[in-house]
Amino acid sequence: MPLSLLAPDPSETPSTACLGDPLCKAVYNFSDSQWLADGGYYVLIKPLRIVVIIVVAMIARALLNHTINKIVARTAQGKVPTMLRPIREKVPVSVLNAGSMFPERRRQRAEAIGSVLRSMVTVAVFSVAFLIVLSEFSIDVAPLIASLGIVGVALGFGAQSLVKDLIAGLFMLLEDQYGVGDVIDTGEAVGVVESVGLRTxxxxxxxxxxxxxxxxxxxxxxxxxxxxxxxxxxxxIGFVGVEEATSVLREAVDAFAHDPEWSADFVEPPQVLGVENISVDGAVIRTVCKTSADRQWDLQREMRRRLTEALEASGIAAQMQASRALRASVPAEEPPTA
Known part of the structure; x- marks a missing residue:
């Protein structure tokens, strides 16, 4: 067999895809061999470019996640970026102090938002990388992007409630409306939050x-x-002396506020405001106090107990019972007859 039949035909040119690649074109110009240029392009250059695309996508995702992690860590510690410090200086001190009272809550919120951002970055980066890889296989991605857009619009209309839930959940996290362990009232349900998600x-x-x-x-x-x-x-307090009952209750709440076991739970000293209501059963005196949110129920029960014991120790409770018994023993007047 003549050797000329085995040698490549120099008149043949590489494929259009090969000629469009600078490296493949350089190989063809150097070797003047169509099969070497095309073979190297599809066996070496094309897979290498796909690997480079994947590696670049992974590096970009890692860098973005690292940036998000740094922002989350600074937010969890209460630090503010330099560009946002002028805005922070305009925030009232009371608001800043309120936020610094709950570092654990701030940390959980920052971690939740960081998790959402990392998921969004992962989806965005690898979606772009997937489309670029498809274009490397000479697949026209323009119709695919258009089709995905149409499908996205259709899903958006068909799953409006789902999109609404996800957006509401994202804003709930950003605004820190509630978190795990909070007692919330949603209208239909009132209780302790056990888990928080973007949808429910x-x-x-x-x-x-x-x-x-x-x-x-x-x-x-x-x-x-x-x-x-x-x-x-x-x-x-029934119909006993208002001044006497008010004095007894004030002494009880003052002693309660200075109790070392409970004094740290008061934000402001408790106050006996006075008569709140008058009914057929007598006067009602209101006592108020400002406390931390997580201790309000324990402090409320303890204050009720102490006020009850103070009324009993002063004899006012006995006077109230005697007054009720006296009123119950008096027969009611009969209405006049025509």
Missing amino acids: VTIRDGRGVIWYVRNGEIIRIGNKSQGWATVMIDVP
């Missing part, structure tokens, strides 16, 4: 029932665990 929040009420509430369906929400709380206790 899980609440356990006082009877132990688990409620799964969609974030997009929450119209208004009351958080009983943020900052401080006001405890209001109305004490009925």
